[in-house]
Amino acid sequence: MNQIPKIEAPKPKTLPLKTAVIRGMKKRCPKCGEGHLFEGWNKLHKKCSHCGCELLSREGDCWAFMYVTMGAFIGIFLIWMIFFPAPNLYVGFTLLFILVPGSLLLTLPRRKGIALAIEIWLSQ
Numbered sequence: 001m002n003q004i005p006k007i008e009a010p011k012p013k014t015l016p017l018k019t020a021v022i023r024g025m026k027k028r029c030p031k032c033g034e035g036h037l038f039e040g041w042n043k044l045h046k047k048c049s050h051c052g053c054e055l056l057s058r059e060g061d062c063w064a065f066m067y068v069t070m071g072a073f074i075g076i077f078l079i080w081m082i083f084f085p086a087p088n089l090y091v092g093f094t095l096l097f098i099l100v101p102g103s104l105l106l107t108l109p110r111r112k113g114i115a116l117a118i119e120i121w122l123s124q
């Protein structure tokens with residue numbers, strides 16, 4: 001007898017994307033919102049201390065989001081410099097070589113938290 005295999009509907013995502021992203025932005029575990037993501041400034045914990053969600057093993061899946069946000073930062077700054085040019089070249093280069101890397105560096109943990117939240121949301 002031929003039996004028709006059952007096709008199951010995909011499970012609904014229990015964790016809302018907005019909640020996960022906000023938790024990631026706050027550098028908390030996107031799944032439970034309790035455990036800290038980082039043990040230092042930018043080093044991920046291996047697992048969440050509260051719910052045991054794998055964190056470090058997912059770090060490699062975040063590179064695309066990190067590149068896109070880095071490009072967006074640089075693009076926004078370059079467009080800003082077109083519409084609001086610096087008074088002279090030295091001020092422009094100083095802004096470019098201090099403001100852009102500085103803002104990228106300062107936002108790195110939060111961007112990584114958001115990337116991790118999206119990755120966890122996609123994989124649930």
Ligand SMILES: [Zn+2]
Pocket residue numbers: 029030031032033034035048049050051052053
């Ligand atoms: Zn957790």
